[in-house]
Amino acid sequence: MTVTELPKIELHLHHEGAAPPAFIRQLAHEKRVDLSGIFKPDGSYDFRGFAHFLEVYEAACEVLKSPEDFRRLTLAILEESAANGVVYSETFLSPDFCGGGDLHAWRDYLNAIQDAADEAERKLGITLRGVVTCVRHFGPEQAKASARCAAETAGDWITGFGMGGNEGVGRQGDFAWAFDCAREAGLRLTTHAGEFGGPDSVREAVRELGVERIGHGVRAIEDPDLVHELADRGVTLEVCPGSNVVLGLYDDFASHPIAKLRDAGVKVSVSTDDPPFFHTTMRREYEMLHKAFGWQAEDFAAINETALSAAFCDEETRARVKKRLEKT
Known part of the structure; x- marks a missing residue:
């Protein structure tokens, strides 16, 4: 294999x-x-x-204007993911795009997405969980509405809360209310930082928002003290190498810091971010990392073990997914 x-x-x-x-x-x-x-x-x-x-x-x-549109979209996404060998995925869902932040509409969209996810798990053997995200450049007040939607639908399927969008707008700490709301509802926390924002954005996310995962986070490599802090705290980075290369953070996979971060003891996982935009797939990410760093099956097995430990799912789901990983 x-x-x-x-x-x-x-x-x-x-x-x-x-x-x-x-x-x-x-x-x-x-x-x-x-x-x-x-x-x-x-x-x-x-x-x-x-x-x-x-x-x-x-x-x-x-x-994408109706629950049915999102049901169809979810099936299309999961068919592509399963074709690339993905057995467990977490997807970022924004109430801003699913009903405009209205809770009643959000529930309708969410029901449609979950219905598609259940169908894909039965037919394709891939498990999906939802992480609600606020959009940074929409501002802190709109983020509060997203957090309320997340809190009201938290459970076995909506398991996390995070933030995406333009890192150049505002500070991580501006969104503390939204993250506190999600935390109180029992949701696990992540946020984008250290992509276009520098190391300080990662430090702020960890210290002020209390997240356990960071979306991207790769620019932490520019601050050795921060690298040590991430390793000590056990923060997992959701690294998307292909995305970082296409958007110009790094010239190519060989110059990407994922290997240096991993060697320094930072927990890293591998993802695609927005795969069709960045002309990538999970297969391609693995292939390019193999070529750039010589990573073998045991390296990817360790990365998947890290990802599974950091996944925002219940223990029953984690055990089920672990069995899928072991079928190699």
Whole structure:
């Protein structure tokens, strides 16, 4: 078995960002919405830089307007993930895109997404859990509405809360109320930091928001003291190497710091972030890491073990997924 064929765990996946371009084009066609401006001639998403990426991302969301749209989207995402050997995934879901932050509408969207996830688990053997995210550039007040939606639907399926969006807007600490609300509801916590924000953004996320995972976090490598702190605290980084390379943080996989972070004792996992936007899959991430660092099956097994330990799921689910990982 090659490393690309190994069963995989993915902790950092944006739901709308995982939408296959063909799916969005089909939905736009059905709804007679012109989205031609966000696609290249080959049909892939067209963006230049992170700010433009966010604009294209939100434009694609314009055709995702109903629970049924999200049910279909969830099936499309999970079919692609399962085809790449993913046996457990956590997806970032924003109430801002699922009902505009209204709790009643959010429940309808969530029911549709869960229904699709249950169908995919029966048919494809992949388990999905939801992490509600607020959107940083929508501001702290809107984040409170997302946190309330998360708190009201926390349970066996909605198991975490986090924050995505533009790291250049505000500070992590500005969103403390939303994270406190989610924590009090029993949700596990993560947030994007250390991607376009420097090491201080990671330090602030850990110390002020009390998160146990960091989305990306790779720029922590620029501060040796922070690297030691992350290792000592046992914080898990949701690393997305392909995304970081495409968005220009690093020139290529060989210059990516994931191996140095891991060698320093920091817990790392591997994910795709927004795979069709960044022309990647979990198979490709494994292949490129194998080529760049010589990682073998035992290295990826250790990374998956780390990811499973950090997963925001109950122990029964963890045990079930562990059995899938062992079938190699």
